[in-house]
Amino acid sequence: MKTTKHNDDVFLSQWIDGQISDSEFKDIVGDKDFISYKKIVAGIGVYEQLQKPLDHTFEKIKEKIKSKNKTRSSIKTKNLYPKIALAAAAAIVLFFSLNTLLKTHDIEYVSNFGEQKTVTLLDGSEVIMNAKSQLKYHEKDWKQTREVFLEGEAFFKVAKGKTFTVVTHHGTVTVLGTQFNIISNAGFFDVLCYQGKVKVASNNQVFIIAPNQSIRYNNGVFENKTLNFLHSNPTWMDGESSFRRVPLSQVIMALEKQFNIAFNSSNIDESVLFTGSFNNKNLNIALASVFETVNIKYTILDKKILLSP
Structure with a gap:
């Protein structure tokens, strides 16, 4: 007021x-x-x-x-x-x-552009947030619910105990004690299990995934995949963002969050699927790694990147 x-x-x-x-x-x-x-x-x-x-x-x-x-x-x-x-x-x-x-969201954590933020919850569970992500939970109800709210991307190391739930705009992820990664962005939802078992509920559907499995929701379609992880945690935690058949729009969003830049992508097809990675510390290397792979030209104009076929 x-x-x-x-x-x-x-x-x-x-x-x-x-x-x-x-x-x-x-x-x-x-x-x-x-x-x-x-x-x-x-x-x-x-x-x-x-x-x-x-x-x-x-x-x-x-x-x-x-x-x-x-x-x-x-x-x-x-x-x-x-x-x-x-x-x-x-x-x-x-x-x-x-x-x-x-009291709806007592505690809130926000990571900045290009920042990783580590949060230790009241039960000892650890959450590592990727750039430009938001985590909230009710302190008052924590012991009864062990429930957090996520926007963006985060890796969870959940302490054993009662059911632990992550709520996103696209669905909920429920576990007891495990390690998993969640991406929840506009139009895109991805859960990867590293340890234990994870239950994912979204759009009236329920999935149980085990280590080396993922569930993805993209453009109204669910994909349940078995993968061969080469790492014990997401590569973005070590300074490199990796993608497996992800729409280019999500890769562009990840670049924006890491480097605090904006893209003009109106002249390209953002639905093209990208598999690869980019370095989180060097913008020039990151741009080349992504757009040269898909044969897209890019022009750097101060804090804005113009993309063209």
């Missing part, structure tokens, strides 16, 4: 009293917040007061309104009390709703 806490109370009283219109109040608090405030006839200023005794909140709102309506008749003031009561009662609903929302 853009207004100060004091102004929140004033604007709230003015809105309840009809001194300012819905459109004016919307301009003050913003479209997104107004939708919620409209339903509960209260603002964030009231929510903040709920941590104090409710009767104190009720009296404060009344005092605010009275200070703004000294010239109004006592009948008019009495008529406002039901509205004030509604605001106070509704604010209770807001308190519990926002309290739940704010």
Whole structure:
């Protein structure tokens, strides 16, 4: 919210009293917040007061309104009390709703461009995040759920214990104690198992994969493959990003995350499948490794790469 806490109370009283219109109040608090405030006839200023005794909140709102309506008749003031009561009662609903929302993702980790970030979870499980990835979990519910939320790519070394679940936009991955890698990007989902067994649930389908197996979702199609891994962990952890029959669009996205650059790829076919790797430390070597392999020309223009057939 853009207004100060004091102004929140004033604007709230003015809105309840009809001194300012819905459109004016919307301009003050913003479209997104107004939708919620409209339903509960209260603002964030009231929510903040709920941590104090409710009767104190009720009296404060009344005092605010009275200070703004000294010239109004006592009948008019009495008529406002039901509205004030509604605001106070509704604010209770807001308190519990926002309290739940704010606890939805207590802990959050974000890796930057070209960065790997290692996170140790509360149970001792270790997560190594690839560049431009995000990991969240509920600290309060951790012991009961062992559940994390992932966007991007990460390698998991899960400590033995209760079921451990990784939630992504494309599906969930459930294990007990194992090691696996997940990629969850726009339109692409890939899970590789290195140790133990992994259950993948996505689009009403369930897959169980063992070491040296992977499950991939690309363009609406699932692929279940058995592979011959040459490494005990993903190669990106050692400075090299490797791909096996991956759409070029995903390779370009990986380059953007590693080197903080943008691509103009409107003139090429991004659905072409790429198998190969690129160095995570040297942009020139990385570009040559990828685009010379698929016979695509590239031109470096400051922080932007122009691709052409």
